[in-house]
Amino acid sequence: MSISTHDPPVPAGSPLHERRAGREVALEWVFRPLAGVVVPLLSRLGAPPPLVVLANGVAGLSAALALARGELVAAAVLLQLKTVLDNADGQLARVTGRVTLAGRYLDTAVDLAVNAALFAALGWLTDQPWLALAAFLALTLVLAVDYNLSEVYREVRGSAHPLPAASGGRAEALLRTFYGTVFSPLDGLVRRVSARRLERLLAGEPASEVVTLAYNDHRTVTVLANLGLSTQLAFLGLCLVLDVPVLYLWVTLASVALLPLLQLRRERLVRDLLRG
Numbered sequence: 642m643s644i645s646t647h648d649p650p651v652p653a654g655s656p657l658h659e660r661r662a663g664r665e666v667a668l669e670w671v672f673r674p675l676a677g678v679v680v681p682l683l684s685r686l687g688a689p690p691p692l693v694v695l696a697n698g699v700a701g702l703s704a705a706l707a708l709a710r711g712e713l714v715a716a717a718v719l720l721q722l723k724t725v726l727d728n729a730d731g732q733l734a735r736v737t738g739r740v741t742l743a744g745r746y747l748d749t750a751v752d753l754a755v756n757a758a759l760f761a762a763l764g765w766l767t768d769q770p771w772l773a774l775a776a777f778l779a780l781t782l783v784l785a786v787d788y789n790l791s792e793v794y795r796e797v798r799g800s801a802h803p804l805p806a807a808s809g810g811r812a813e814a815l816l817r818t819f820y821g822t823v824f825s826p827l828d829g830l831v832r833r834v835s836a837r838r839l840e841r842l843l844a845g846e847p848a849s850e851v852v853t854l855a856y857n858d859h860r861t862v863t864v865l866a867n868l869g870l871s872t873q874l875a876f877l878g879l880c881l882v883l884d885v886p887v888l889y890l891w892v893t894l895a896s897v898a899l900l901p902l903l904q905l906r907r908e909r910l911v912r913d914l915l916r917g
Contacts, residue, residue, distance in 0.1 A: 646828055653825045657891045658715035661706060662791040662792075662794040662795055662859070662862040662866070663759055663791060663794075663859065663861075663862035663863035663865060663866030663867070664863055664866060665866040665867050665869045665871060665872060666867060666872070667734050667867075667871050667872045667875045668728070668866075668869065668871040668872070671875070672721075672724050672725055672728050672871050672875075673732075674734055675725045675727040675728075676725050676728035677732065679725060679726070680729050680732045680733050680736060682823070683729060683733050684733060684736060685908050688733065689739065690730045690731075690733050690734040690737070690739055690740075690741075690742055690744050691730075691741075691743070691747055691824060693726055693729055693730035693733055694727075694730045694744065694747050694748050694751055695747075695751070696726050697723050697724075697726035697727045697729075697730065697751065697755075698723075698754060698755055700721070700722045700723035700726060701720070701723040701751075701752075701755030701758070701759070702754070702758050703719050704717075704719035704720045704723060704755075704759065705715045705755065705758035705759045705761070705762040706758075706762070707719060708759065708762040708763065708766055708881070708886075709761075709765050709766060711766065713881040713882065713884060713886070714881065714882060716762075716878075716881055717876075717877075717878035717879075717881040717882050718878075720759075720874045720875075720877060720878045720881075721874070721875065721878055722753065723874065724870070724871050724874050724875070727748070727752070727870070727871075728871070730744070730748065731748070741805055741808065741813070742804060742805045742807050742808065742813055742817070743807070743808065743810065743812055743813035743816055744805075745804070745805065746813070746816035746817055746819065747816055748888065749820060749824065750816060750819055750820070752870060753781075753823065756777065756780065756781070756870075757777065758774045759877070760774070760776060760777035760780075761773065763776075763886055763889070763890060766837040766886055767886055767887045767890065769887065769890065772887075772890050772891075774893070776889075776890040776891075776893040776894045779893055779894045779897045780893050780896075781827070782827070782900070783865075783893075783896055783897060783899075783900065784789050784866050784868075784869070784870060785824070785827045785828060785831050786865060786900055787862075787865040787866060787868060787869055788828070789828055789831040789832050789835075790831070790835065790857070790861065790862055790865060791862045791865065791866065793832065793835065793857055794857045794858075794859070794861075794862045797853050797854060797857050799856070805846075806897075836906075838904065838907075838908060839852075839853075839908075839911065841858050842908055842911050842912065842915075843911075850909055851913070851914065852914060855910045855911055855914050856907050856908075856910065856911050857907075858907065858910060860906075861903050861906065863908055864899065864903060865903070868896055869898070873893070876889060876892070877895050879887045889906055896914065
């Protein structure tokens with residue numbers, strides 16, 4: 642899944658929203674502005690960012706419970722609240738200078754727990770647990786590809802965000818171990834597959850900067866960004882309001898088909914460049 646809203650502090654004068662490689666429309670137009678309204682209030686109250694992370698987790702788990710009870714509209718509303726809080730915690734951490742490594746890992750762990758609960762509830766509600774499990778795995782893969790290719794996009798352009806400094810605390814160590822056990826293998830797999838496909842195209846020759854930039858293109862990360870969690874939960878909310886929760890499961894499962902298509906496009910860009 643590898644989703645983090647905790648980035649390093651933004652320099653004075655820099656817009657807070659410049660932290661994704663691709664532009665996620667639902668996030669930019671709806672949820673981040675709403676989070677921007679909430680953040681000043683949270684800051685005045687002195688709310689610590691990890692508490693906001695936990696609050697977004699409570700909202701998400703409450704949505705899953707409402708979903709399992711068949712309270713679809715309530716679940717839809719709670720999911721949008723969860724997304725607003727999920728964006729608010731990162732903004733709050735940056736504006737208050739309280740960005741931490743523990744917060745980064747906690748945010749990702751909470752998202753995983755909420756997603757697992759939501760898909761379990763969807764499986765119960767629709768009486769299609771295997772479809773729900775397949776869709777959960779599909780979403781996890783899509784989010785991992787989104788995160789890692791977006792990070793690589795920034796890395797090759799020299800705009801990668803360094804991790805916050807480690808504090809050495811016990812909670813941080815536990816969360817880091819959890820992340821390394823659950824997410825790091827998938828992160829590594831996504832990056833290795835991407836790198837090896839490029840190496841195969843180049844037949845062992847080192848990649849030039851032009852080729853690397855073409856392979857890690859903006860359109861790919863933009864498409865992936867719009868498969869991100871904010872968009873996913875907004876679409877799930879819409880499906881719940883329309884009383885078609887099973888549609889969300891099938892669309893999520895089908896979204897995996899975009900991944901090889903995007904990869905083929907990236908490879909075509911490199912081939913065209915090499916031929917030209």
